[in-house]
Amino acid sequence: MNDEFTITDEQQDYSQYDLKANPFPYSPVPAEDPEIYCGQSHVTERISSTVSSVLSTGKSKHLVVTGKYGNGKSHTLKYTRSLLRDRNDVIVGYVAQPGEGFLDIYHEFTYDLGFNRIQELAYEYLASVSRDITDANPISEGAMKSLIDEGDVLLSEIVPEAIRRLSDVTKFSDFARAIIHMVYEDTNLYAWQWLTAEGIRYEQRKEMEIHSALDDDTMGVRAFTALKNLLLDLGYTSIFVFVDEFESIARLSPKNEQATLNSIRHLMDQNSSGLCMLFGCAPEVWQDVMSEYHAFSERIGQEVALRPLTAENLYDLVENYLGRERTMSSHDNSVHPFTEDSLELILQNSQGNVRQVLSVCSRMLDEVAKEEQSKITTDFAKEFF
Incomplete structure (x- = not known):
């Protein structure tokens, strides 16, 4: 029987360092919404x-x-x-990398916004048209959706005018139709696929009266500009x-x-x-x-x-991460269990690279807790390099 593996869900105890947990990431990849930024x-x-x-x-x-x-x-x-x-x-979109060309940048940007956000923009635009040409006064995309769902405002009553106005705003009538079709249950997925440059069949485009394909960089630039003009028209x-x-x-x-x-x-x-x-x-x-x-x-x-971290940058970085999990702040040393000497060694060996610093700090903290030592000395830190 092989007893070499010991797998457990028991958490490591960091309480002797006044910490609830190890605050450093095991894989130092940036979080989607980072809570800490110790920049320059x-x-x-x-x-x-x-x-x-x-x-x-x-x-x-x-x-x-x-x-x-x-x-x-x-x-x-x-x-x-x-x-x-x-x-x-404002509207904010993130593109992880530019891919094979501008159309990929446009695709990733709209995908980051997401189906629901684009659909909300469509309802926002219909709300602005409804306020002008009907007796209804929807003040938000949610209110507009409710009016349509309950039959108080008919799509047939406002869509032709919405497409006409949005075509003028965007200078791209196919884009205008795709945005408006985001509110129709039967075609909103087709509209989403067209708007994100995923490509749809001719029959699906025909159903929405869309004549062009969003399939090259020039069309991507045109669609991006149309989206921005729509947003500015809505008050963003x-x-x-x-x-x-x-x-x-x-x-x-x-x-x-x-x-x-x-x-x-x-x-x-x-x-x-x-x-x-x-x-x-x-x-x-x-x-x-x-x-x-x-x-x-x-x-x-x-x-x-961005330059490599200085000693001051590194100290602030470690202090901020540890502060996230501190149970008390009675220590004179705000980077405890790290010592200033051990941080100096980390700085030298990582050459101030943030990713390497976070990775090695995570491993050191786990190891010092496992060995139940009171602090991370320079000698202890040397074992990691």
């Missing part, structure tokens, strides 16, 4: 300035956040996104697009890379207001883009670089 002030200031400028002026502005693998680009983008999500006057101030791992465009063929960058450039040119794009990109790829594709890089113009 020059980065937070630049991002804050860019975002605030868009919110206050309505003028489009864009930024590239560069940094080596594991230095916190994704964490920075996701944390900024989580702050903006709390606002009800801006649309924020976070494109992570932008360095993956370097894996495309030169022709496809140039086509992708040209499409993003066209999107920026067509949307001088209400659009903010933030990219996360490896520095060497961004340098290549700046040297080879001036027309694109000039549209952004702004870059801020």
